[in-house]
Amino acid sequence: MKQISKKSALLIGGFLALAGNGTFAAAAQPMSGEQIIQQQCTACHTKTGDASKPYSRISQQRKTPEGWQMTLHRMVSIHQAKISDAERKQVLKYLADTQGLAPAETAGLRYGLERDGNLVENNDPAYAEMCARCHSGARFGLQRRTRAEWDLLVQFHMGQIPTLELHSLARDRPWFELAMNEVAPKLAEDFPFETAAWKAWQAADKPTFAHxxxxxxxxxxxxxxxxxxxxxxxxxxxxxxxxxxxxxxxxxxxxxxxxxxxxxxxxxxxxxxxxxxxxxxxxxxxxxxxxxxxxxxxxxxxxxxxxxxxxAAKGDHAVTRVMPSHIRQGTRQEITLVGAGLQGTPELGEGVRVIKTLSAGTNRMRLLVEADKQAAVGLRDIRVGQIQVPAMLAVFDQVARVEVVPGESIARVGGNGMPVAKVKSAYRAVGYASGADGKPGTADDIRLGHMPATWTLKAFDETAEQDNDLKYAGTIDANGIFTPGDAGPNPERKMSTNNVGNLSVVGSVDDGGGQVSGEAHLLVTVQRFVRSSVQ
Incomplete structure (x- = not known):
C-alpha cells in the first residue's frame, strides 16, 4: 500500500478523511481501524491488559477528529510510523468515533475546529500564561485525558520543546514545577477522561444525515x-x-x-x-x-x-434565517424566509404585514413586506403555520451605531515569491438601533443584523501614522475583504522593514440621512509557518 508522504501529512491530512483532491479513496479496507492499531501501533503502544483502556497512551485520551488528525500526523512525521494514507483514515475514523468528545464537551470551543482565527479568547488565568501563550485555549480544551496523561503531556512538552522554560512567561518562574503541580491537576479536573456527557452520548441513538x-x-x-x-x-x-x-x-x-x-x-x-x-x-x-x-x-x-x-425531511418545521433581518418604519422591501415545512401566509408581528408572496416553497419564501410608519421599534416574532420563532425580524427608525466584525483581527503578509500565501481578513457591518433609552451603545440596543457598507482603512495610532502603515500594509475592497502587502523587506520603508502594520477598518452604513460608521482593529503581521488542525 502507498505510504503517506510528508507533504500529505502537512496538508492536515487532506482535510481529514477527504483525499488530497477532495474525494474519498475508493479502495476497500481489509482491516478495521482497531485492527490497524493492533498491527501497526503496538510496537510502541503496548497492550495494557485493561479491556476498557487496551493500549498505552492511545486509550487514555479522547479528542476531536482534528485532534486525532494531529496525533496521527505527529506519529508519521516525527516517529516515522509506517501507515498508509488509507490506513490513517481508518484509524482516524475509529478513534474519533470511539474516543471522541460528546456534543456538550465541544460547546464554546468550536472556533478551534472551525478555523475561525479572529476571536478573542477569555481563558482561565491558570491557563492563559502557562498554555494559551503558545496556542489557543481550544487546543487543550478540546481534549480529555486521564490525570496520568495530562502529566505526560507536560513531560512531552519539555521533551519536544527543550527551550520551553526559556520562553517569555516561563523563564521568570519555575514553569515545569508549576505545570506539574498546579496546571496538570487542574486540567485533569476541568477536562477529565471519564464524563457523564460522553457516557450518555455513547449510549444514545445517533442521527442519520441522508435527507x-x-x-x-x-x-x-x-x-x-x-x-x-x-x-x-x-x-x-x-x-x-x-x-x-x-x-x-x-x-x-x-x-x-x-x-x-x-x-x-x-x-x-x-x-x-x-x-x-x-x-x-x-x-x-x-x-x-x-x-x-x-x-x-x-x-x-x-x-x-x-x-x-x-x-428538511417530512414532518420538519423550522424558520432558520430571515434575509435581511431588518425593516425600516414606513418602507416596503423584499425579505426571504429560509427553513423547512414553510406553509401558509407568514405573520411578521405588529405593524409589519405581507403585501405579496413573490414565491413560495416549503424551504424558501420570498415576500414583499411593509412596515407601518408608526410601527414600534423592536424585534418581532415570526409565525409560519405551526412554526413560531422569537425575535427574528427587527423594525427600526434609524441606524444608531455600527459594529464592524470581527472587532479584532489578524492578517499576514505573504506571497512575493515566498512559499507562504497571504492571509486575508474579511469584515461585515452590523447595524444597531437605540433601545427604549434612546442612547446608542447601551445594553438595550437592538441588533438589526448585517447591513451593506462602504469600507475604508486608516492608521490605528500615531506610530502607525508615522510609519505610513496605511500605504504599505494592504488594501480593502468593496466587499470588505482586506488583502495584506507582500512578504519580504521593503526598501521604501524605514530600515527596509517588511509590510506589517497597525490599522483600523472602517465600515460605513448609509442611513438615508448620512453615514453611520464603526471601526475594528486590524493587525497586519508576519507569516505563520506552522499550521495545525486545531487553531
Missing part, C-alpha cells in the same frame, strides 16, 4: 445565500452532496461535494460551489435536525462565515 437540508450562510465576496443540500448515503458515514439555491440578490448557486461524519454528529465536507472550493465544519444537534458551524474557502480558512443547515 434534504436547507442551508443558509454567507460567502465573503459573494454575499448571503440559501440553498437545498441533498445528502445521499454512500455507506460508512460517507455522503454525496448536491446543492442548488440562490444568493440574496437572486443569482443562482449550485454545486456538489462529499462529506463524512465522526462521533455521530461531527460533519466535515468538501464541496465546490460555482467553481469555488469550500469546506464545511459543522456540528449536528443531538436530535440530528440541525447543524451549525462554519463554511470557508478551502485555500483560505479566514474567508468564511457561520452557516446553518436545517433538516
Amino acid at each position: 434534504a437540508w436547507t442551508i443558509a450562510g454567507y460567502i465573503p465576496g459573494k454575499g448571503d445565500f440559501d440553498a437545498v443540500m441533498q445528502v445521499r448515503d454512500q455507506g460508512d458515514d460517507r455522503y454525496a452532496l448536491e446543492i442548488a439555491g440562490h444568493y440574496a440578490d437572486g443569482r443562482p448557486l449550485s454545486g456538489s461535494g462529499q462529506a463524512i461524519t465522526y462521533t455521530g454528529y461531527e460533519w466535515r465536507a468538501a464541496l465546490t460551489l460555482d467553481g469555488m472550493k469550500l469546506r464545511q465544519i459543522l456540528a449536528a444537534n443531538e436530535q440530528g435536525t440541525q447543524m451549525t458551524g462554519r463554511l470557508f474557502m478551502a485555500g483560505a480558512n479566514e474567508l468564511g462565515a457561520e452557516m446553518v443547515a436545517q433538516r
Whole structure:
C-alpha cells in the first residue's frame, strides 16, 4: 500500500478523511481501524491488559477528529510510523468515533475546529500564561485525558520543546514545577477522561444525515445565500452532496461535494460551489435536525462565515434565517424566509404585514413586506403555520451605531515569491438601533443584523501614522475583504522593514440621512509557518 508522504501529512491530512483532491479513496479496507492499531501501533503502544483502556497512551485520551488528525500526523512525521494514507483514515475514523468528545464537551470551543482565527479568547488565568501563550485555549480544551496523561503531556512538552522554560512567561518562574503541580491537576479536573456527557452520548441513538437540508450562510465576496443540500448515503458515514439555491440578490448557486461524519454528529465536507472550493465544519444537534458551524474557502480558512443547515425531511418545521433581518418604519422591501415545512401566509408581528408572496416553497419564501410608519421599534416574532420563532425580524427608525466584525483581527503578509500565501481578513457591518433609552451603545440596543457598507482603512495610532502603515500594509475592497502587502523587506520603508502594520477598518452604513460608521482593529503581521488542525 502507498505510504503517506510528508507533504500529505502537512496538508492536515487532506482535510481529514477527504483525499488530497477532495474525494474519498475508493479502495476497500481489509482491516478495521482497531485492527490497524493492533498491527501497526503496538510496537510502541503496548497492550495494557485493561479491556476498557487496551493500549498505552492511545486509550487514555479522547479528542476531536482534528485532534486525532494531529496525533496521527505527529506519529508519521516525527516517529516515522509506517501507515498508509488509507490506513490513517481508518484509524482516524475509529478513534474519533470511539474516543471522541460528546456534543456538550465541544460547546464554546468550536472556533478551534472551525478555523475561525479572529476571536478573542477569555481563558482561565491558570491557563492563559502557562498554555494559551503558545496556542489557543481550544487546543487543550478540546481534549480529555486521564490525570496520568495530562502529566505526560507536560513531560512531552519539555521533551519536544527543550527551550520551553526559556520562553517569555516561563523563564521568570519555575514553569515545569508549576505545570506539574498546579496546571496538570487542574486540567485533569476541568477536562477529565471519564464524563457523564460522553457516557450518555455513547449510549444514545445517533442521527442519520441522508435527507434534504436547507442551508443558509454567507460567502465573503459573494454575499448571503440559501440553498437545498441533498445528502445521499454512500455507506460508512460517507455522503454525496448536491446543492442548488440562490444568493440574496437572486443569482443562482449550485454545486456538489462529499462529506463524512465522526462521533455521530461531527460533519466535515468538501464541496465546490460555482467553481469555488469550500469546506464545511459543522456540528449536528443531538436530535440530528440541525447543524451549525462554519463554511470557508478551502485555500483560505479566514474567508468564511457561520452557516446553518436545517433538516428538511417530512414532518420538519423550522424558520432558520430571515434575509435581511431588518425593516425600516414606513418602507416596503423584499425579505426571504429560509427553513423547512414553510406553509401558509407568514405573520411578521405588529405593524409589519405581507403585501405579496413573490414565491413560495416549503424551504424558501420570498415576500414583499411593509412596515407601518408608526410601527414600534423592536424585534418581532415570526409565525409560519405551526412554526413560531422569537425575535427574528427587527423594525427600526434609524441606524444608531455600527459594529464592524470581527472587532479584532489578524492578517499576514505573504506571497512575493515566498512559499507562504497571504492571509486575508474579511469584515461585515452590523447595524444597531437605540433601545427604549434612546442612547446608542447601551445594553438595550437592538441588533438589526448585517447591513451593506462602504469600507475604508486608516492608521490605528500615531506610530502607525508615522510609519505610513496605511500605504504599505494592504488594501480593502468593496466587499470588505482586506488583502495584506507582500512578504519580504521593503526598501521604501524605514530600515527596509517588511509590510506589517497597525490599522483600523472602517465600515460605513448609509442611513438615508448620512453615514453611520464603526471601526475594528486590524493587525497586519508576519507569516505563520506552522499550521495545525486545531487553531
